[in-house]
Amino acid sequence: MSPPPPATSADTGASRAEYCVIACAEVFRGDGEVMASAFGTAPALGARLARLTFAPDLVLTDGDAALIDGAPPLGADPSALVVESHMPYRRVFDVVWSGRRNLIMMASQIDRTGNQNISAIGAWSRPTSQLVGVRGAPGNTVNHSTSYWVPRHSSRSFVEQVDVVSGVGYARASAAGPSASRFHEIRAVVSNLGVFDFATPDRVMRIRSVHPGVTVEEIIEATGFTLEVPDRVPDTRMPTPRELELIRTVLDPRDSRAREVP
Amino acid sequence: MSLDELVGELRSGMTIGIGGWGSRRKPMAAVRAILRSPLTDLTVVSYGGPDVGLLCAAGKVAKVVFGFVTLDSIPTDPHFKAARQNGAIDAMEIDEGMFYLGLLAAAQRLPFLPTRAGLGSDVLTVNPSLRTVTSPYDDGEELVAVPALHLDAALVHVNRADAHGSGQILGPDPFFDEVFLGAADRRFLTTERLVDTERFLAEGPLQSLCISRLLTDGVVETPGGAHFTACVPDYPRDEEFQRAYVAAAADADLWSTFAREYLEVAESDYQSATARTRTAEGGR
Numbered sequence: 001m002s003p004p005p006p007a008t009s010a011d012t013g014a015s016r017a018e019y020c021v022i023a024c025a026e027v028f029r030g031d032g033e034v035m036a037s038a039f040g041t042a043p044a045l046g047a048r049l050a051r052l053t054f055a056p057d058l059v060l061t062d063g064d065a066a067l068i069d070g071a072p073p074l075g076a077d078p079s080a081l082v083v084e085s086h087m088p089y090r091r092v093f094d095v096v097w098s099g100r101r102n103l104i105m106m107a108s109q110i111d112r113t114g115n116q117n118i119s120a121i122g123a124w125s126r127p128t129s130q131l132v133g134v135r136g137a138p139g140n141t142v143n144h145s146t147s148y149w150v151p152r153h154s155s156r157s158f159v160e161q162v163d164v165v166s167g168v169g170y171a172r173a174s175a176a177g178p179s180a181s182r183f184h185e186i187r188a189v190v191s192n193l194g195v196f197d198f199a200t201p202d203r204v205m206r207i208r209s210v211h212p213g214v215t216v217e218e219i220i221e222a223t224g225f226t227l228e229v230p231d232r233v234p235d236t237r238m239p240t241p242r243e244l245e246l247i248r249t250v251l252d253p254r255d256s257r258a259r260e261v262p
Numbered sequence: 263m264s265l266d267e268l269v270g271e272l273r274s275g276m277t278i279g280i281g282g283w284g285s286r287r288k289p290m291a292a293v294r295a296i297l298r299s300p301l302t303d304l305t306v307v308s309y310g311g312p313d314v315g316l317l318c319a320a321g322k323v324a325k326v327v328f329g330f331v332t333l334d335s336i337p338t339d340p341h342f343k344a345a346r347q348n349g350a351i352d353a354m355e356i357d358e359g360m361f362y363l364g365l366l367a368a369a370q371r372l373p374f375l376p377t378r379a380g381l382g383s384d385v386l387t388v389n390p391s392l393r394t395v396t397s398p399y400d401d402g403e404e405l406v407a408v409p410a411l412h413l414d415a416a417l418v419h420v421n422r423a424d425a426h427g428s429g430q431i432l433g434p435d436p437f438f439d440e441v442f443l444g445a446a447d448r449r450f451l452t453t454e455r456l457v458d459t460e461r462f463l464a465e466g467p468l469q470s471l472c473i474s475r476l477l478t479d480g481v482v483e484t485p486g487g488a489h490f491t492a493c494v495p496d497y498p499r500d501e502e503f504q505r506a507y508v509a510a511a512a513d514a515d516l517w518s519t520f521a522r523e524y525l526e527v528a529e530s531d532y533q534s535a536t537a538r539t540r541t542a543e544g545g546r
Contacts, residue, residue, distance in 0.1 A: 065434035088435040089283065093359045097378070119355065120346070124388045130346040132337055133310075133330030138357040139379030168382035176382035179403045183378075 012238045016192060017042065017257035019211040020151075021247055022239050023190045025050040027147045028102055033057040035067070035087075035101045040149045041252075041260040042190070043104035044074060048251050049243060061087060074252050096136065099144045099183055104190075105137065107148040109162040112204050112225040114169030114186040116141075116148055117162035124164050137167035145185040151260050153191035155224035170203035192261045193219050195236055200228050209236040263480045265295040265529060268450050271480070272296070272415055275324075277305040279365070279411075279446055281418035281439035282491065285311040285334040285499055287431075289419035289452045291487035291529050296322060298526070307365075307411055309358065309438065311491060312507060315339035316525070319517070323351050327411065329358030333504055334492075340511035356385050356392075356408075362438055364411035369444025374407035381406055416446035419488045420473060421496055422465050423453035423481045429473030432466045433494045443477040451481040454488075454496050486533045489540065502539040 014022075024046025028036055036058045038047040048071035051058040062068050062078065067085040087095070095101050108131055109117040116137060122128030140146050146167060150157050165172055173184040189196040194210040206228030210216060212235050220227060239247070247257070269292075272278065282288035293313045296304075303324045308314050310331030317323050319341040331342040345351045356364070363375040376395055386392050386406070395407040418439040420429035429451050431439070443449045451473065462471055490507065492499035510520035524532055 086434075089437055090362070090441075093362060096359065119384070124355075124384065126349040127346055130338065130343040132332050133328055134355055134357055134383065134385060135330045136358045136379075138381075138383035138385050139359040139377070141383075142378045142381050164388070165382070165384040172382040177404055179378055179405055180381035184382075 012241070012244065014239050014244060015258065016211055016213065017261035018239055018244065018247055019236050020190060020192060020261050021045045021049060021257060022243065023188070023195045023209075023211075023236050024104060024149065025053075025243075026237070027104055027188050027190070028055045028058055031055055031058060031102050033059060033100070034144075035059045035061065035095050037061065037101060037103045039104060039106050040151065041074070041256050042151070043149045045247060045251050045257060046104070048072070049246055052246055052250075053243060065089070071251065073250060074256050075254070096139060096143050101140075101144045102147075102187075103140055103144065104147045104149050105140070105167065107150055107157065107167070107189075109157055109159050110148055110150065110189060111159050111162045111169065113171040114167075114189075114198055114203075114205065115162045115165045115172060116167030116169070117164050119164035119166045121163055134164070134166040141168040141186070142173065142180050142184050144183060145187045147186065147188040147190065150189065150191040153193040153219070153222050155222060158191075158223040158225065160225040170198055174203075193222060196227070204228055206230060207233050209234045211236045212238070263482050265291060265452075265482055265484065268292060268452075268480060268482050269295045269299045269301065271448055271450070272299075272301055274301050275303045276414040277307060277412070279413040279416040279442040280306060280308040280313045281416065281437060281442045282311065282313070282488070283309040283435070283437045284330070284332045285491045285504065286435075287419055287433060287437065287488050287493050288313045288491040289417040289487065290489055290491060291484035292417045292419070292450070292452050292482070293317065294525060294529060294532060307413060309361070310339070310342065312339060312504070315341035318342050318345040318351060319511070320525075325352035325354065327354040327356070327361070329356055329361045333508070335499065335501055336504065336508055340508055344511070354389055356380065356389065357383070360385070360406065360408045361411070362441065363408040365413075365438060365441040365445040367408060367410035368412045369441055372410060374409050376405040376407055378405060380408075411445060413442065413446035415448040415450065416442040417450050417452070418443060418473070419452045419484075419493070421454050421493065422457050422462065423451050424459040424462070425456060425481065426459065427451060427475040427478035427481045428459065428462070428471065429453065429478065429481075430462055430466055430470050431472055432470055432496075433492075436472045440473055440477065443473065449478045449480075451478050452484040452487045453481060454485055454493065456481070456483040484529065486536075486540075489533075489536060497540065500536070500539050503536055506539070
């Protein structure tokens with residue numbers, strides 16, 4: 001495993017979306033042979049970029065029922081993919097429960113201790129807005145490393161307390177006992193403004209880095225709870241020239257990433 | 263058997279499992295037949311898609327057991343959303359892995375199966391009937407005991423079947439259809455095409471024969487019977503029709519027009535009425 005390239009303030013011409021891709025790629029650093037699942041454009045690009053560069057053993061899926069070799073461009077013709085294994089949903093649970101997976105999910109709401117909500121807004125018994133449902137979030141979060149991607153950071157998505165705990169955060173995992181916390185890890189939260197983690201003594205969300213062009217004040221303003229702010233907040237590391245070339249010419253030539261994060 | 267005979271085997275108040283996943287390989291012809299029937303007060307157990315939405319819209323549902331309800335290319339189903347937001351239905355929302363274990367427990371005649379999934383989440387708080395179990399071994403781990411999800415009936419749609427009730431799934435994912443059938447008292451297949459048993463291995467490899475007649479009580483041939491959900495390799499999701507389904511949910515008048523045209527008609531008329539959009543998106 002190679003360490004990440006040093007962050008510098010030199011201007012690479014990288015867009016905000018490209019910093020988000022880099023931040024998502026970093027989630028997979030050092031994982032070895034695990035199944036990468038990534039929802040959203042920046043996470044999908046990040047997993048593929050990691051696979052092509054510093055995480056060559058990462059196992060990618062076709063988004064359907066196959067594991068694939070290599071790292072195809074976004075929206076690649078399915079017939080052009082090189083299939084290496086069959087991964088129907090029933091087998092996905094074997095992988096989830098074995099822990100050989102690293103996941104970036106979306107979050108409609110995320111809170112200070114890392115609880116995530118994709119179930120419902122308002123009271124669960126009669127929601128003001130029914131969302132997709134908890135899906136696999138409860139099981140994912142207590143079985144393998146999970147991170148979150150929030151393309152629009154706001155006080156509506158970063159809330160003091162989520163309405164329905166779907167993905168389990170640190171305080172809830174700890175309160176639920178050793179079986180819940182044994183394999184629990186919320187590795188990172190990546191938003192369009194910065195990168196966040198829970199590397200504090202009481203496991204609450206702190207700013208790990210800001211994307212260049214964003215200020216700490218802006219992030220605090222856009223967050224519905226009190227973030228931990230270290231004395232010195234670094235910039236999110238910039239992409240290397242090779243990474244930028246891979247993103248722009250190989251993985252996402254049609255610039256889908258700019259539609260997700262303008 | 264026919265769709266009417268299949269529906270004749272069901273009763274109001276039953277717990278019915280529906281195979282497929284999201285907007286993929288759903289037994290939609292059977293769902294449409296339920297919509298036309300007097301059945302009501304159903305508990306629907308589903309990796310939910312438009313099957314759940316349509317049954318909610320028709321007032322057939324007392325309760326939904328789900329981990330998600332999605333149309334895949336459209337994140338949520340408008341009718342399920344409305345039913346939840348209006349408080350029109352009861353709900354049991356569990357992790358999608360717990361859902362699998364609940365069906366598996368029922369299929370194996372066990373009271374529960376243990377898992378880590380659910381611990382620490384609101385799945386345990388919104389379902390106060392869920393219990394945990396402590397490992398009897400030295401580890402002493404406390405795990406969720408997912409109760410058996412016993413089904414009165416299961417409905418599953420497959421690409422090919424024979425008249426004896428063996429089923430063949432030619433798409434990339436058999437989902438949990440086999441487990442739904444195992445968990446149910448009365449088990450029904452609908453199929454794109456009935457074939458002679460000796461045809462099976464010409465249609466697909468041995469591994470595609472994943473549903474044996476040990477698991478089924480009846481089979482109905484329903485060409486296009488998963489429409490508008492995906493039934494690859496026979497046909498992809500009819501995205502244009504799915505968008506029309508969602509658009510029609512926007513108000514009562516639009517919906518009654520949609521229902522008149524597509525739902526209050528015989529299955530054969532549904533198939534001819536929807537041939538247009540299917541042709542338009544053919545091969546996608």
